[in-house]
Amino acid sequence: MRIILDAMGTDDHPRAEIAGAVEALLESESDVEIVLVGDREIIEAELATYESLPDCLTVFHAPDRVTGTDSPSKAIRRKPESSIVVGLKLHRDGEADAFVSAGPTGAVMATSLFTLRPLPGVDRPAVGALLPTASEPCLLVDAGANVDCRPQHLVQFAQLGSIYARDMMGRPEPRVALLSIGEEPGKGDELTLAAHRLLSSQRGLRFVGNVEGRDIIDGVCDVVVCDGFVGNVLLKFYESVFHFVVGLLKKEVDSATENSLDFEEVFRVLDYAEIGGAPLLGVGGVTVICHGESRPKAIRNALKLAVRAVRADMVGNSARHLAESMDLPSREAS
């Protein structure tokens, strides 16, 4: 299996990417190969700082780089030689099985949609993000790919999330909830009320009703579905809690206590560097999206997620499951 890693994505590229790739390869089966895509000269200069390197780490040259100031939707035309576009085309053409990038999220999403195409039955591919909870993590869909959704889009997010939770998170019958402002079906905005009605009549989905913001952290569901605007606000807020909480503790406690207690370890579950990457759900390929601030550990974890997604045939399973329910009530209801 061959995984493409965009070597030019993180703020600390290509150092964080290469360190993460080396870590991932040391822990992977021997059939895993990682291809670093990016400026060969820059990548090889960083590789030269290593005393030894795994054989299964190779380089594919892509001279250009998409930055945060580039228009996400125009990256594919304006920067055809960027690591994101070159890497995703390699994946599309079957030269690799998955693509991992910490480059600008919008550009990774837009280019993935354009090159890998949505799966049949999917109008709006969505980002799934793992939220730590008091028990097992909960998958938030959509974490930011789609704002201004229609009700049937939320039904598709529910289906994609449910398939992912079952095949990739070990939840045989995933509990899918709708994020709203009250547990009663009659609570919510227009979008949520309409989505609730559609989800309630949806076949092949274990819909457990509405959850509120306070319920997520209790771990009452495996998948929580919402519009990408709400999901993105919530995800980014959650990400900031870790630093805030650790900061508060360090300010309040004396150094003796601090030395006896590794706060970062205690709150590891809240640290997004641990989670690594978020899958793009509903496209004809495996794209894993990382933070621009990713450290090597996050890159390693994202690469391992990509390997698991390939082994579990995430894309094939999603396509099959979606085809089975092709005459969705949700699609008729638009």
Next chain:
Amino acid sequence: MRIILDAMGTDDHPRAEIAGAVEALLESESDVEIVLVGDREIIEAELATYESLPDCLTVFHAPDRVTGTDSPSKAIRRKPESSIVVGLKLHRDGEADAFVSAGPTGAVMATSLFTLRPLPGVDRPAVGALLPTASEPCLLVDAGANVDCRPQHLVQFAQLGSIYARDMMGRPEPRVALLSIGEEPGKGDELTLAAHRLLSSQRGLRFVGNVEGRDIIDGVCDVVVCDGFVGNVLLKFYESVFHFVVGLLKKEVDSATENSLDFEEVFRVLDYAEIGGAPLLGVGGVTVICHGESRPKAIRNALKLAVRAVRADMVGNSARHLAESMDLPSREAS
């Protein structure tokens, strides 16, 4: 000054209300009187458990009680003798200066709107909620009164929040931000993009642009404006973080460390019981909304907030400020 306290609101009514009222009176100037509204028999039974009581704590009989299963908008007609309806009518009729309740939020809001009426220039009164941050708290508007807002509603939330932050939170020139999914004006959903344009041209408002979920906790603004759906999801999520974080710490650390460190004290800033109540902004009276789970400390703090709102002439200031900007661009733009 006379404050009405709904004695039948909390899960532990009237015990939490009475204990909170007694605490508040002990700490207040002598001109403050608190009227407990609710079932006289139940209230007096609880009062009888006190050895001594302040003179300025009185009872006004209201035999009925609004519960979570009552329709919020119908409470005023169906339960005219409930503590919420009786209490708010006393406030409307000038018998009292403010109303505090931990009863069902929807019913308190709807009955406040109906009895106290929106101020001129306000289409949608909104709930303001204080969010703890790394520096001073930030006011979130709307925290849940209005779902499915139009852009000009968000402008009104910004105005109401700005007035409140200046007069009640000691921020002479409040920085008002719009909650979105990117800092750039071009990031967001349709509502946010349109609201951004209106806010940018708004007179008398220090609009600092978009903030993301992760920025709130850094304390980069005094007021953050959003739709009541997003605001309510975020507020409820934030409220749950305190218990989650304290729970994580207690699970992870040994008892020796735990004894040397009062986690609840360290994270007091995250504890919503400390904050007490959320003001309803933009109505012709002072309504402070508390959690149903409020403990006496929260009731005390909500009563003290009501006292401060009356002393600061929150309603008069809001009306004057709104009248000054009566030909709002935001109102023309609808």
